[in-house]
Structure formats: C-alpha cells, structure tokens
Amino acid sequence: MEYLKKAAPQPAAATREIRDTVSEIVGAVERGGLDAVRRYSERFDGWSPPSFRLSDAEIRAGVAAVPEEVARAIDFSLEQVRTFARRQRQTLTDFEAETLPGVFIGQKQIPVNAVGAYIPGGRYPITAAPAMTVGVPKAAGVPRVVACAPVQRGTRGINPAQLYGIVQSGADEIYTIGGAQAMAAMAFGLDGAPPLAAVDMIVGAGNAYVAEAKRQLFGVVGIDLLAGPTEILILADDSADPEVVAADLLAQAEHGVTSQSVLVTTSRALGEAVLAEAGRQLAALPTADAAGPSWRDLGEVILVQDDEEMARVSDEIASEHLEVQTRDPAWYLARLTNYGSLFLGHNATVAYGDKGIGTNHVLPTGRAARYTGGLWVGKFIKTVTYQRVEAAANATVAPPFVTMADHEGMTGHADSMRLRLRPT
Ligand SMILES: NC(=O)c1ccc[n+]([C@@H]2O[C@H](COP(=O)([O-])OP(=O)(O)OC[C@H]3O[C@@H](n4cnc5c(N)ncnc54)[C@H](O)[C@@H]3O)[C@@H](O)[C@H]2O)c1
Ligand SMILES: N[C@H](CO)Cc1c[nH]c[nH+]1
Numbered sequence: 001m002e003y004l005k006k007a008a009p010q011p012a013a014a015t016r017e018i019r020d021t022v023s024e025i026v027g028a029v030e031r032g033g034l035d036a037v038r039r040y041s042e043r044f045d046g047w048s049p050p051s052f053r054l055s056d057a058e059i060r061a062g063v064a065a066v067p068e069e070v071a072r073a074i075d076f077s078l079e080q081v082r083t084f085a086r087r088q089r090q091t092l093t094d095f096e097a098e099t100l101p102g103v104f105i106g107q108k109q110i111p112v113n114a115v116g117a118y119i120p121g122g123r124y125p126i127t128a129a130p131a132m133t134v135g136v137p138k139a140a141g142v143p144r145v146v147a148c149a150p151v152q153r154g155t156r157g158i159n160p161a162q163l164y165g166i167v168q169s170g171a172d173e174i175y176t177i178g179g180a181q182a183m184a185a186m187a188f189g190l191d192g193a194p195p196l197a198a199v200d201m202i203v204g205a206g207n208a209y210v211a212e213a214k215r216q217l218f219g220v221v222g223i224d225l226l227a228g229p230t231e232i233l234i235l236a237d238d239s240a241d242p243e244v245v246a247a248d249l250l251a252q253a254e255h256g257v258t259s260q261s262v263l264v265t266t267s268r269a270l271g272e273a274v275l276a277e278a279g280r281q282l283a284a285l286p287t288a289d290a291a292g293p294s295w296r297d298l299g300e301v302i303l304v305q306d307d308e309e310m311a312r313v314s315d316e317i318a319s320e321h322l323e324v325q326t327r328d329p330a331w332y333l334a335r336l337t338n339y340g341s342l343f344l345g346h347n348a349t350v351a352y353g354d355k356g357i358g359t360n361h362v363l364p365t366g367r368a369a370r371y372t373g374g375l376w377v378g379k380f381i382k383t384v385t386y387q388r389v390e391a392a393a394n395a396t397v398a399p400p401f402v403t404m405a406d407h408e409g410m411t412g413h414a415d416s417m418r419l420r421l422r423p424t
C-alpha cells in the first residue's frame with residue numbers, strides 16, 4: 001500500500017466547548033421549557049416569534065414561494081425514498097413459532113409512537129432531508145412526526161423548499177426552532193399554547209451542537225445514529241474515468257472542511273490522473289469553496305496491489321459512502337462488509353443517494369459503519385417479542401428453569417415457576 005496523497009490527522013469530533021454549551025442548553029430547556037427555548041433562539045438565531053409552531057396559514061404562505069420545477073423535483077425524490085422504505089418495511093414481519101409442544105414464541109413490529117425530526121439549515125439548505133427523516137418514519141407507520149428546522153438566516157421562516165419537503169413528507173407539527181434547543185424541546189416537550197408534547201425518538205443530521213445534543217439526550221429519548229461530517233471512499237481500477245472520480249470526491253468535499261474524500265486504486269496511472277484532475281476542477285470553481293481546503297487537508301489517494309487488498313483497506317476505513325468504479329462491481333458487493341451505503345458501477349454516484357434515489361442519506365460516519373447501517377424504516381419500528389404457554393407445556397419448561405433459579409439462589413423466580421406446576 002502506497003500513499004499518492006496523504007490526509008492530515010482528523011480534528012477531534014466534539015470539543016469541550018460544544019459539550020459544555022449543549023449541556024447548558026439541554027439542562028435549561030429541561031428546567032425552563034419554552035422560556036429557555038426562546039432565550040437561546042433569540043441568542044443564536046435572532047428569532048422570537050409569538051409561536052414557534054407554524055400555523056396552516058404560515059405553512060401555505062411559506063410553500064407558495066417554491067418554484068414549480070423545484071417542487072416537482074422534491075416530489076420525485078420523496079416518491080423514490082418512500083417507495084424503497086415501503087419495500088424495506090415488507091421485510092420486517094410478525095411471526096409466531098411453536099418451539100416446543102404448547103410453547104408459542106412470537107415477534108411483532110410496532111412503530112414508535114412519536115418521532116422528532118431535525119431538518120438542518122446551513123449554507124446548503126438540503127431539500128432531500130425531510131424525505132429522509134420525516135417521510136421514512138411516516139412510511140414506517142409512526143402516527144406522530146414533529147419537524148423542527150431553524151429560521152433561515154436573513155428571513156422570517158424555514159427555507160421554503162425545505163418547508164415544502166416537510167409538508168409533503170407528512171409532518172404532523174412543524175416548529176421553527178434550531179440547534180440543541182430544538183432537540184431538547186422535542187425530547188422534553190414544551191408547555192405553551194399549543195404545547196409541544198414530548199416525542200419518543202429524535203433523528204436527523206445537523207451541526208456539531210445538534211449532534212452533541214442528540215448524544216446527550218440519548219436515554220431520555222431514542223436516537224437514530226450519530227451522523228457526523230460526510231465522507232466518501234471510491235474504489236477504482238483503470239476502467240474508471242479520472243474526471244468522474246475527481247468530481248465525485250470533490251462533491252462530498254463541498255460539505256465542509258471536516259469532510260474526508262479518499263480514493264483507493266489498483267492503478268497508479270488512474271491515481272495520478274485523478275490528482276491532476278481534482279486540481280484542475282478546483283481551480284475552475286467560481287468561488288473559494290469548502291471543497292478546496294477539505295480536499296487539500298483530508299483528501300487521500302492510496303495505491304494497492306489488487307482487488308483483495310482494495311477490499312481489505314475499504315473494510316478498514318468503513319466509509320459512510322462507498323463507490324465501486326471497477327470492472328467487476330458484483331465481486332465487491334459480495335466481498336465488502338463495512339460501509340454505510342454502496343454505489344456500484346460507473347453510473348451510480350453518491351450525489352444520487354444524497355438527493356433521494358431511494359436509499360437514506362443519513363448514514364454512519366467516523367467508522368461507525370463497522371457496527372451499524374444508516375437510517376432506515378426499521379429504525380422507527382420496535383421488533384418486540386411475546387410468549388404464550390399452554391398448561392401442558394409447564395411440565396416441560398418449568399423443571400429445568402426451576403433448577404437454574406434454585407442453583408442461583410433466586411427463590412422468587414423459582415417460586416414463580418413452581419406455581420405453574422400446581423394441578424388445576
Ligand atoms: N449528514 C447529513 O445528512 C447532513 C445533511 C445536511 C446538513 N448536514 C450538516 O448540517 C449542518 C448545517 O449547519 P448549520 O449550523 O448551518 O445548521 P443547523 O441547522 O445544523 O444548526 C443551526 C443551529 O445551530 C445553533 N447554533 C449555531 N451556533 C451556535 C453556538 N455558537 N452555540 C450553540 N448553538 C449554536 C443555532 O441554534 C442554530 O439554530 C452542517 O454541519 C452540515 O454538514 C449534514
Ligand atoms: N452527503 C450528505 C450526507 O449523506 C447528504 C447530502 C444531501 N445533499 C447533499 N448531501
């Protein structure tokens with residue numbers, strides 16, 4: 001393995017300042033409710049409306065500003081994401097098995113009752129975000145989905161295209177609240193007129209304060225996963241087009257200076273061509289863009305011997321997004337084990353996934369793909385279990401379990417089971 005370009009060491013994920021600020025905000029919202037939310041909203045966003053919850057009239061006025069072509073594109077994206085989520089939902093089934101005569105063990109799929117979805121603002125108000133975090137829980141059958149999004153800087157509301165996406169995705173309540181205070185508000189609930197009833201789970205991507213709030217609120221509520229700065233890894237051989245590979249690396253570098261873009265290749269010629277091409281594409285950008293520093297500091301090009309070594313390095317990196325631009329992508333589909341989402345062949349691109357080809361764009365970062373996949377319909381569904389036992393089966397199951405409980409000294413447990421052996 002040889003580095004044709006090596007990244008600088010990654011900055012630490014959450015600084016003490018962020019942890020302390022978020023801890024203060026979360027504590028204040030828990031104790032002070034709406035007053036605390038208003039205080040932080042004024043401080044960080046200059047935003048203090050009479051009510052944080054959008055009325056029907058405000059929603060109508062907001063979405064009226066969305067160009068028709070943009071609305072149709074968002075509809076298309078939402079439809080793709082919903083279609084795939086519904087197909088995934090069908091893979092989660094209830095069943096009951098008779099594991100011993102008279103012993104019935106079953107599982108049931110129950111949607112979470114109330115979900116809070118955070119829709120991030122930012123330099124790029126991402127219009128596919130509502131499909132991922134509102135549309136998918138709705139496809140799971142979640143009865144109540146609350147959406148929170150920050151006020152768009154310099155305006156008096158949520159970005160209209162994001163608001164359109166939130167509405168079309170089926171949100172039941174919409175609040176113009178951003179940051180850690182939004183996450184805490186959804187987790188603890190707010191008194192007010194109308195009140196915001198606490199949810200059971202909070203999901204979605206956002207800045208470092210939003211991610212840290214999710215981490216601190218885990219336990220009070222469930223969370224989806226900790227989705228940090230975007231990453232891309234491309235595996236390519238000499239069949240790949242350097243212009244396409246460079247464009248795909250720089251597309252994710254656009255997310256910000258903490259985004260990592262890595263190419264692993266079996267071809268020195270391709271690696272060198274991609275480096276030259278990335279330089280050319282960056283120079284052609286109209287403005288000084290985040291992609292520049294991100295690629296310069298965190299971009300990496302690694303040369304390997306063969307497909308097997310390429311797969312081993314890829315599994316070690318465990319990237320959020322993984323593109324395979326080789327002659328035989330099917331071999332990689334069968335071989336690879338660690339990635340958030342896989343993009344197979346020369347036509348598939350992370351950007352398609354980002355904008356809503358069907359898979360979710362909230363994905364594990366920072367090597368979390370070693371142990372989890374991304375957000376999906378199953379995250380909003382609890383697979384719960386049950387047992388039913390017929391009287392005749394007590395004679396089979398009670399004796400070994402009573403023996404175990406007696407051996408452990410757990411007399412209460414033993415008695416609970418012995419009682420089932422009494423003649424009726
Ligand atoms: N992984 C994904 O799927 C994905 C998608 C879209 C956006 N993102 C990320 O979302 C983020 C959007 O950035 P953003 O910050 O503009 O929007 P945001 O919506 O994540 O956060 C805005 C809020 O941050 C809070 N905030 C700002 N400065 C603060 C401070 N000093 N102390 C406490 N709170 C503060 C404010 O309350 C504000 O409402 C980016 O980091 C982007 O990479 C990720
Ligand atoms: N790449 C981001 C995290 O998967 C999502 C996104 C949406 N639009 C652009 N990018």
Ligand SMILES: [Zn+2]
Nearest residue numbers: 230252255354
């Ligand atoms: Zn992206």
